[in-house]
Amino acid sequence: MVKRAHGESVLSRVVRIFETFGPDTPALRVSDVARRADLHVATASRLIDELVGHGWLRRDPDRQVRVGVRLWELASRASPTLGLREAALPFMEDLHAVVGHHTQLAVLEDREVLFVERLSAPGAIVNVTRVAGRLPLHASSSGLVLLAHAPAELQEDVLASPLPAYRRTKLTEPARLRRFLADVRRDGYAYCAGFIDEETTGIAVPLRGPDGDVVAALSVIVPNDRNARMQIPALRAAARGISRTISH
Amino acid sequence: MVKRAHGESVLSRVVRIFETFGPDTPALRVSDVARRADLHVATASRLIDELVGHGWLRRDPDRQVRVGVRLWELASRASPTLGLREAALPFMEDLHAVVGHHTQLAVLEDREVLFVERLSAPGAIVNVTRVAGRLPLHASSSGLVLLAHAPAELQEDVLASPLPAYRRTKLTEPARLRRFLADVRRDGYAYCAGFIDEETTGIAVPLRGPDGDVVAALSVIVPNDRNARMQIPALRAAARGISRTISH
Structure with a gap:
């Protein structure tokens, strides 16, 4: 895949970040997320930091990234x-x-x-x-x-x-x-x-x-x-x- | 609450949109989402349209908005x-x-x-x-x-x-x-x-x-x-x- 155009929305990038996680890939390194979501590492890294801040992603002690319990809560309660x-x-x-x-x-x-x-x-x-x-x-x-x-x-x-x-x-x-x-x-x-x-x-x-x-x-x-x-x-x-x- | 500054990130707006939904408010009109998330209606409407496109929100036949099953799936599977x-x-x-x-x-x-x-x-x-x-x-x-x-x-x-x-x-x-x-x-x-x-x-x-x-x-x-x-x-x-x- 080629890197997407600059005009792509923040939201579609965020959606792609979440789509990289699954039952077989619950924890990923930032570089793996970037590669799988087809994003530059700097872009992925900045968005991941922001998502961690909101609790939508979480960072393990070994720096791997996972889906945050907060996202499950927001998605489940309604x-x-x-x-x-x-x-x-x-x-x-x-x-x-x-x-x-x-x-x-x-x-x-x-x-x-x-x-x-x-x-x-x-x-x-x-x-x-x-x-x-x-x-x-x-x-x-x-x-x-x-x-x-x-x-x-x-x-x-x-x-x-x-x-x-x-x-x-x-x-x-x-x-x-x-x-x-x-x-x-x-x-x-x-x-x-x-x-x-x-x-x-x-x-x-x-x-x-x-x-x-x-x-x-x-x-x-x-x-x-x-x-x-x-x-x-x-x-x-x-x-x-x-x-x-x-x-x- | 006052409307937030223009410098606020798209992601924090999206987070606030999802925080408006809960067990007692599973379905909301766009104007209610905007009010509760402290966003201009035009901003909320545009973001909601994009979130509906990704399946993260869904629109009922009566035009009310709900959390989409796709978000539950992404949050749950990982x-x-x-x-x-x-x-x-x-x-x-x-x-x-x-x-x-x-x-x-x-x-x-x-x-x-x-x-x-x-x-x-x-x-x-x-x-x-x-x-x-x-x-x-x-x-x-x-x-x-x-x-x-x-x-x-x-x-x-x-x-x-x-x-x-x-x-x-x-x-x-x-x-x-x-x-x-x-x-x-x-x-x-x-x-x-x-x-x-x-x-x-x-x-x-x-x-x-x-x-x-x-x-x-x-x-x-x-x-x-x-x-x-x-x-x-x-x-x-x-x-x-x-x-x-x-x-x-």
Whole structure:
């Protein structure tokens, strides 16, 4: 990449600085931030100093830079997903206790699934998702539920775009994906045996807001065996409880 | 407040814009943001447009502005508290299931307690805390545990500062607070019967990181009755489990 023009706004530089941090890169040196954000070291250094002053970034004793707890606080206390999380968590706890496997809450964001909560027991089965992590819409049970209930325009747009292979996902042909989405709407759930990992089955159901629109997906990741289908009723019941709570 | 000087940085304006949003003000009109952030409407409007473009703010159909999910995602996926939350949640679920009342995780931030996670059943007893909410250090069991194990300099600084009354908190005299903190260190927990609400007891214990330093507090809010003390062993056992998990 080339260095950006001088006319670029301070804000876009700040956005790029925050985009350099992630689950695999929670702490970076100033020079790494500059390189990854495509900024001159002096520019990055000055902005980082200012962000540290506001608590949006913090500097470790070894001088590495991290996202500050203050930014999490500002983003969380007024986040549109906080109410959803708080309504969903008690039902997710019950579901997690009964099902005994990963229980997740996800929303649609920029044509991807964004996972906003996950309950997992230590040593649970394989799960590629993380809190604040994303997956392609056509690759996971949560994404397929969200896509099946998305506005028609978005569905057609996704169906007309490339559907890249992701792990073992089978829905990389538009006609097949279209049939699968119709099944999800008819059945009331997405059942994805071995889509991401051979050993696991993802099952997701829609959560509806006050006007009946699907606002999120609730899912469990269970072993890929013949008991997996048994979890569907518990998942659907929990979804009804959460939908009722967020609609009042 | 007077309008700030022109020399003020874009970044401090952006920080003030985000500080206008909170649990009680999740959605605001542009003119409200401008007033609360002490900015000219034209300035606020331009910055808000740019922040909406980056997904850091979002505009509702009724034109009100909210914090964007993208900011939550950036702040969460690399947050220093994410690893702590993920390590603590399974133990918090067990504790919540056994104790049956609010179970909370808190860290020290800017001389206050910041709550980073809370598990609550619907219809549970009174609890003033919220996720991403704060309390004064000397007012809650979590704050008292964090203060009791904070660096000596911070403790002395808090003891030398005014200790404002907060609800029913009794520790508004330095000598009394100092004795209480010594008890917390000796006993291994903070037991606060009726400190915040007459009907509730807060009990908090320290969580220790790899080098033995206290990095967070685990707490429960239970009814203020003679059964409250019975929860201490379960709380201490969960804290040991979390401390062991974050130290490996």
